[in-house]
Amino acid sequence: MKQLSKQMLHTQTGMTIKRGPEKILQFGKGNFLRGFFNWLLEGLNRETDYAGSTVIYQPNPGGSTHDYLKAQDYLYTVCLQGMVDRAAHEEYTLITSVSRTLAYQEWNEVIKLARSPELEVIVSNTTEAGLTYQKQACPINGAIPSTFPAKLTSLLYERFKAFEGIGGGIDILPCELVQKNGDNLKEMVCQHAADWDYDKSFYHWLTKENDFCNTLVDRIVTGYPKEDAAAFFDAIGYEDRGLVIGEPYHLFVIEGQERIRHRLPFAETDFNVRWGNVKKHSDIKVRLLNAPHTIMTSLFFPAGYHLVRDVMESDLSSPVMEEVFHELAASLPYSNEEKHTFIEDVQARFCNPYNDHYLHAISMSGVSKFKTRILPAIREKSVVDISDLYALALAGLLQMFRPSKKNESVYFGKRMEEFYPLYESETILLELDRFWTDYQKHGNFKKLVEDVLSSHLIWEEDARWLGNLTEPVTSYLNESLKSNMVTIIKKRPHT
Structure with missing residues (x-):
């Protein structure tokens, strides 16, 4: 069975992959974002005139060194399985909207993208452990900051300089399951800017032109089906090492300014994306889904x-x-x-x-x-x-x-x-x-x-x-x- 690639798709189906401008920078290429946010973005491209693509950066030095997505021309499949309206449901979506992936060491490419006028949105899922403030020296000579908030501060400063402090604002969507994740991330970025003695004009641009949105995300994504991969390959007709399995249910709540609604026109789709205050959704979801997961694992994994x-x-x-x-x-x-x-x-x-x-x-x-x-x-x-x-x-x-x-x-x-x-x-x-x-x-x-x-x-x-x-x-x-x-x-x- 042939491995998924542009050439394989063109040969078997006549499909030609065309990707739009790189409008989104994504921190993290784990299962969740690929089975949730990238799936949503694929829907935007198919159902609206959005026409954008994502660059995925691996923010941790210990991340995957084998870039299976690159080997597949940045194509992969999302399979959703579960019960919908009391009936078994299964659907497959080919994800074509990832333009490239960047390894941890390719930080210079991230900085180049930060200066691009086409970049509009930054999305992240670095887990709760990644959304933390750690005081560190100001990065110089291409040094890579050690934490996600520090990396974000550094690349936003590069964008500020590229735009000479006029326009170029980014909408930032942290998907980490932390209360007021956008507010907390903004506070950390501002603290790094103060630590590094960035000038006041940067602080003004940072807080006025950029929107750190509070978000809530909900979908159970289990990832690559190691034990049953062959059966899934038979179902889709090709070998896909980036295959992601998840449930049909999804919810994305975004609390941000009006600009993000236009940049990501989810209102033109049937996706379960809601706009407005995140708190109640977050309280219930984190307390009654994520917390049970954590307690369950603490009790029964050792058992x-x-x-x-x-x-x-x-x-x-x-x-x-x-x-x-x-x-x-x-x-x-x-x-x-x-x-x-x-x-x-x-x-x-x-x-x-x-x-x-x-x-x-x-x-x-x-x-x-x-x-x-x-x-x-x-x-x-x-x-x-x-x-x-x-x-x-x-x-x-x-x-x-x-x-x-x-x-x-x-x-x-x-x-x-x-x-x-x-x-x-x-x-x-x-x-x-x-x-x-x-x-x-x-x-x-x-x-x-x-x-x-x-x-x-x-x-x-x-x-x-x-x-x-x-x-x-x-x-x-x-x-x-x-x-x-x-x-x-x-x-x-x-x-």
Whole structure:
């Protein structure tokens, strides 16, 4: 079977790929953006006169070195599978709107694009761990800033100079699941500009000409189907190493100025794109979809589970997840009917028989996700009402992110006899490695838990305010390492 390429398509179908000007710069070529934003952009090109393409930049030095998209002339397929109106649904979309990809080392090409008058939008998904401020030296002589906000500051400054401070504003769409992601990113960029002594005219241009939109994104994208790839290739008629699997459901909420509505004319399509205040959508989605994912992974990945669907359908884990949804819903101020309806939809999506959503994939940036998704839920509860589910989940998280070995720059955890890579910021992994190494010397679980909770590098605060969680986390962590998480869950009474 032939691999997807322009030539293969032309030979088999007569199709000729034509791409529009490079209007969008995308930070991150992970599964989610390719199965969500690039899919939406493909629809814009097909259903409207948008006629734009995307340049994808890999912002991390540890990202994929084999550019499978380049080998396929930047073509790939999105397959959506699930239930729509109670009927099985499957659709395939060929994505043709990616013009090129840039490796981490090709930062100079990013800077060139930043100066282009055709560039209008920057979109990102660097995970919660990527949307952080780290003070660093001003980049000179082509040096690559280490974080996404610093990179964005640097390229916007280059654009400011290219346009001599007149016009050229960019609409910025951060898709990281962080409350007020646009506002937070703008604050970080302004801080870097101040750190680097950029002149006041740049600050004026930055804040007046550019729009940092708050956004909310929602679609479960499971990525490349490693075990079933051959069957999918048979269905589409070619080999596609960039194939992405996702669910049909999608939601994109954008809170921005009028300009972005014209630049991305989603109103001319049937896509579920909404404009306006993000807060309510974000509160419900993050608390009742993303937070359950994070707790589920912390509890059941150490217990030996592999898929979200397995957790939802198991006699052992399903009642625990019902309790998780109940606890998280109680921390939201919205109507019970609204929350119940959303939970029912989420549970159906989690049980999607077509999507193999791996817990290990959800564990990426798991500590950062716990900070942004779970700690706010705990804050909503009085100390005496905090469920020990949170303590058990935190114990599972610490067990899951215990570095067992390091291969070059990659840390690995260990589950039974299986090693798995730990995906989290280097700062957090170094901190956890230090605490676990210290534990090996003193054998004191309580000190380990207190060290973790008091780490500003992990939580950006002293999280010992969690108070009465320290003792149960210590107890659960001790017990889980002596026996296993399954034993603890079986013994624990459900509410």
